[in-house]
Amino acid sequence: MELLYAMTLGVLTTCGVYLLLRARTFTVILGLTLLSHAVNLYLFASGRLVAGAPAIVGLAERSADPLPQALVLTAIVIGFAMTAFVVVLALKAAVELRNDHVDGENPDEDRL
Amino acid sequence: MNHALILPILLPLITGASLLLLYRLPFGVQRLAGIASTLGLVLLGTWALGAAGGGEYRLYHAGDWPAPFGIVLILDRLSALMLALTAVLGFCCLLYASRGIDRRGAHFHALFQFQLAGLNGAFLTGDLFNLFVFFEILLIASYALLLHGGGRARSRAGLHYVIINLVGSALFLIALGTLYGLTGTLNMADLALEVAAAPAGDTPLLAAASMVLLVVFGIKAAILPLLFWLPRAYSAASAPVAALFAIMTKVGIYAILRVFLLVFGLGEAPVNAAAWQWLWPLALATLALGGVGVLGSDSLRTLTAYLVILSVGTLLATISLVTPATLGAALFYLIHSTGMAAAFFLLADLMGQQRDEGYDRFSVVAPVGHRGVLGSLFFLAAIAAVGLPPFGGFVSKAWILQASAGEPRGLWLWGVLLAAALLTLIAVSRTGSSWFWRPGPAAESRPLDRGCLAIVCAMVALNGVLPALGEPIMAYLTLTAEQLMTPQAYIAAMLPETLALAEEVSP
Numbered sequence: 001m002e003l004l005y006a007m008t009l010g011v012l013t014t015c016g017v018y019l020l021l022r023a024r025t026f027t028v029i030l031g032l033t034l035l036s037h038a039v040n041l042y043l044f045a046s047g048r049l050v051a052g053a054p055a056i057v058g059l060a061e062r063s064a065d066p067l068p069q070a071l072v073l074t075a076i077v078i079g080f081a082m083t084a085f086v087v088v089l090a091l092k093a094a095v096e097l098r099n100d101h102v103d104g105e106n107p108d109e110d111r112l
Numbered sequence: 113m114n115h116a117l118i119l120p121i122l123l124p125l126i127t128g129a130s131l132l133l134l135y136r137l138p139f140g141v142q143r144l145a146g147i148a149s150t151l152g153l154v155l156l157g158t159w160a161l162g163a164a165g166g167g168e169y170r171l172y173h174a175g176d177w178p179a180p181f182g183i184v185l186i187l188d189r190l191s192a193l194m195l196a197l198t199a200v201l202g203f204c205c206l207l208y209a210s211r212g213i214d215r216r217g218a219h220f221h222a223l224f225q226f227q228l229a230g231l232n233g234a235f236l237t238g239d240l241f242n243l244f245v246f247f248e249i250l251l252i253a254s255y256a257l258l259l260h261g262g263g264r265a266r267s268r269a270g271l272h273y274v275i276i277n278l279v280g281s282a283l284f285l286i287a288l289g290t291l292y293g294l295t296g297t298l299n300m301a302d303l304a305l306e307v308a309a310a311p312a313g314d315t316p317l318l319a320a321a322s323m324v325l326l327v328v329f330g331i332k333a334a335i336l337p338l339l340f341w342l343p344r345a346y347s348a349a350s351a352p353v354a355a356l357f358a359i360m361t362k363v364g365i366y367a368i369l370r371v372f373l374l375v376f377g378l379g380e381a382p383v384n385a386a387a388w389q390w391l392w393p394l395a396l397a398t399l400a401l402g403g404v405g406v407l408g409s410d411s412l413r414t415l416t417a418y419l420v421i422l423s424v425g426t427l428l429a430t431i432s433l434v435t436p437a438t439l440g441a442a443l444f445y446l447i448h449s450t451g452m453a454a455a456f457f458l459l460a461d462l463m464g465q466q467r468d469e470g471y472d473r474f475s476v477v478a479p480v481g482h483r484g485v486l487g488s489l490f491f492l493a494a495i496a497a498v499g500l501p502p503f504g505g506f507v508s509k510a511w512i513l514q515a516s517a518g519e520p521r522g523l524w525l526w527g528v529l530l531a532a533a534l535l536t537l538i539a540v541s542r543t544g545s546s547w548f549w550r551p552g553p554a555a556e557s558r559p560l561d562r563g564c565l566a567i568v569c570a571m572v573a574l575n576g577v578l579p580a581l582g583e584p585i586m587a588y589l590t591l592t593a594e595q596l597m598t599p600q601a602y603i604a605a606m607l608p609e610t611l612a613l614a615e616e617v618s619p
Binding site: 025040042074085104 | 241255256259263270272290296
C-alpha cells in the first residue's frame with residue numbers, strides 16, 4: 001500500500017508542477033489543483049497509513065491518528081475556496097486582458 | 113482565563129462578518145463600524161503592550177483544552193508589538209480609505225476587517241497549523257483587497273500574487289506534514305522539544321522541513337529569489353491597500369523569527385543554523401537589489417515597493433546575525449520602515465492626484481498643485497525614509513550599525529546598508545526636484561483633501577516622535593529581543609509540566 005501511495009503522490013506532484021509551469025491560466029489552475037490533491041494526500045499520510053482502524057482510541061486494538069484527518073479536512077476546505085477564487089480571478093483577467101496568458105499578454109500575438 | 117486575548121481576532125472577524133450580512137446598511141454606517149472596530153484594535157494593542165511588558169507570557173486555551181492538545185493563543189512582547197503596530201497602521205489606512213477610495217469597489221470594509229483578523233491571529237497563535245490557517249485568512253482577504261477598484265493592471269498583478277501564494281500554501285502544508293509525521297505535534301513549544309530530542313536519523317528530514325518553511329516565509333517576506341511578485345502587486349494596489357500591505361511582508365519576518373528562534377532553535381546542534389547561513393547572503397542581496405530597484409523605478413509607487421524590499425533585506429540581514437542587540441535594532445527598524453513605507457504609498461496617491469497628467473509616473477513632467485504644502489511634506493517624508501536625523505530611521509539605522517559593528521560579518525552589512533541608503537537618497541532627491549522644481553506652477557488648482565493630508569502628516573510626525581521616545585522604546589525592544597533569545601521561557605509558559613525537560617535540552 002505504501003508503495004502505491006507514494007507513487008500516486010509522486011505522479012500527482014509531477015503533473016501538478018509541470019502544469020503549473022505552463023503559460024496559460026487554465027493549465028496553471030489545473031496544476032494548482034493537482035498539487036493541492038498531492039499535498040492533501042501527503043498530509044493524510046503523515047499520521048501513518050492504517051487500514052480498517054477507527055480514528056477513536058479504545059474502540060479497537062489499533063487506531064488511526066485522527067489529527068491528520070482533521071488537518072486534511074481544513075486544508076481541503078481552504079484549498080477549495082482558493083481554487084474557486086483563482087478560477088473567477090482568471091476568468092476576470094481573461095475578459096479584461098483579452099487573453100488567458102499568465103503574463104496578461106500573448107508573446108506570439110500582441111507584440112506586432 | 114482572560115478572554116481579552118482572543119478579542120484582537122474576534123472583534124474584526126465579527127465586525128467583518130456583520131458587514132457582509134448587513135451590506136444593505138447605508139455606506140456611512142459601514143464606514144463607521146469599520147473605523148470603530150479598528151479603533152478598538154488600537155486600544156487592544158495598547159493593552160497588549162502593557163500586558164506583555166512585564167515579561168510574563170499570557171495564554172488563551174481555546175475551548176479550555178490544555179496545551180499541546182488544544183489550540184493556544186500566546187501573547188509575548190513581540191506579539192504585542194506586532195498587534196499594536198498593525199492596529200495603528202490599519203487605523204491610518206482605513207481613515208485614508210474612508211475619504212472616498214472605499215467606495216470604488218464592493219465590501220471594502222468587510223475585507224479590511226478580515227485582513228486585520230488574519231494578521232492578528234497570525235501574531236497571536238502558538239500552533240503551526242493555526243498559523244497556516246490565519247495566513248490563509250489574511251491572504252484571501254488580501255487577494256480581494258488587491259483587486260479593489262478593478263482595472264487591467266490589478267487583474268494582472270493579482271493573478272501572479274494569488275498563484276505564487278497558493279504555491280506557497282502548498283509548500284507550507286508539505287512542511288507541516290513532514291514535521292507532524294516526524295514529531296507527532298504541531299504546537300510550537302512541544303515541537304521545539306521534540307525537534308531538539310529527535311534521533312539523529314531524523315535530522316535531514318527536519319532540516320528539509322525547516323528549509324521548506326523558510327521558502328514559504330520567504331515568499332511572504334519577499335527575500336531575493338522570491339520577491340518578483342511584489343513590485344507589480346504593490347504598485348497596482350490602491351493606495352490605502354498598498355499601505356496596509358506594508359505590514360504583510362513583516363508577517364513573513366515575524367514567522368521567521370518565531371519559528372526559527374523557537375521551534376528549530378533548541379538542542380545540541382540546532383536545526384536553524386542552516387537557515388541563518390542561507391538568510392545572511394540572500395538578505396544582503398535583497399538589500400542591494402532594493403537599492404538598485406529604488407533608483408531604477410519608473411513611478412513613485414514602484415519606488416515605494418522597492419523601499420519595502422530594501423527594508424526586508426535590512427531586517428533579515430540584521431536578524432540573521434542573531435544576537436540580542438541586533439534583534440532589538442531590527443525590531444526598531446521594523447516599526448520605522450513599516451510606517452514610512454505606508455506613508456509613502458499614501459503620499460504617492462496624494463501627489464499623483466494633484467498632477468495634471470501621468471499620476472505618479474516619473475517619465476511625465478507635469479506641474480503639481482499645492483506645491484508648497486506637498487513639497488514640504490515630501491521633503492520631510494523623504495528625509496525620514498532615507499534615515500537622516502531627526503527621524504526614526506536615523507536612530508534605527510544607527511542602532512543597527514552599532515549592534516552589527518561587533519560582529520566580524522557586520523562590515524558587509526555596513527557597506528551594503530549605507531550604499532543602499534545613498535541610492536535611496538539619490539532616487540528621492542531626483543523625484544523631489546523633478547516633480548516640484550522642474551515644471552511651472554499648476555494651471556488650474558485642484559481641491560486638496562485636507563483629511564488625507566492630515567493623515568499622511570500624522571504618520572510622518574509619528575515617525576518623528578519615535579526618536580523622541582527612543583529610550584523607553586529601545587528598552588522595551590531590548591527586553592523583547594532577550595525574550596526571543598530564551599525560547600525555554602516560552603516553552604515553560606506553554607507546557608508548565610515539561611519545565612524540567614526544557615532546562616535539560618537548553619542550548
